[in-house]
Amino acid sequence: MRKIGFVVALLxxxxxxxxxxxxxxxxxxxxxxxxxxxxxAADKIDDVKPAAKxxxxxxxxxxxxxxxxxxxxxxxxxxxxxxxxxxxxxxLSDAVITEAKREGWKDMGDVKVxxxxxxxxxxxxxxxxxxxxxxxxxxxxxxxxxxx
Numbered sequence: 001m002r003k004i005g006f007v008v009a010l011l012x013x014x015x016x017x018x019x020x021x022x023x024x025x026x027x028x029x030x031x032x033x034x035x036x037x038x039x040x041a042a043d044k045i046d047d048v049k050p051a052a053k054x055x056x057x058x059x060x061x062x063x064x065x066x067x068x069x070x071x072x073x074x075x076x077x078x079x080x081x082x083x084x085x086x087x088x089x090x091x092l093s094d095a096v097i098t099e100a101k102r103e104g105w106k107d108m109g110d111v112k113v114x115x116x117x118x119x120x121x122x123x124x125x126x127x128x129x130x131x132x133x134x135x136x137x138x139x140x141x142x143x144x145x146x147x148x
């Protein structure tokens with residue numbers, strides 16, 4: 001009986017530790033996501049379709065947890081102009097942030113959540129200076145890092 005209790009405790013500890021780390025799929029999603037965020041902050045949409053396609057493929061590896069991410073990435077991949085890409089990016093941001101938080105954020109490095117009150121949407125980015133993907137160069141510093 002003592003061995004069973006130890007094994008159960010070990011399994012629970014291992015499972016909890018796993019939940020505190022982002023999956024390989026989520027890490028790949030965030031890498032491609034950040035490519036898109038950087039392009040939009042610079043008012044560019046070149047090369048966002050391959051990044052969106054990669055996000056959808058990685059999200060497909062995640063099962064139910066990746067369903068909303070895959071759907072949003074597919075919509076972004078179909079977007080035809082800068083405004084449509086930005087609109088689709090907002091939906092993708094919501095899905096990625098929700099799933100990343102569910103996975104625990106513990107090993108996502110210096111990726112931060114930022115928020116733009118003008119569009120009422122969040123996004124992920126690296127660095128300490130706001131680089132707004134929703135307004136790009138016209139309002140590149142509009143936003144904030146919410147207090148924890």
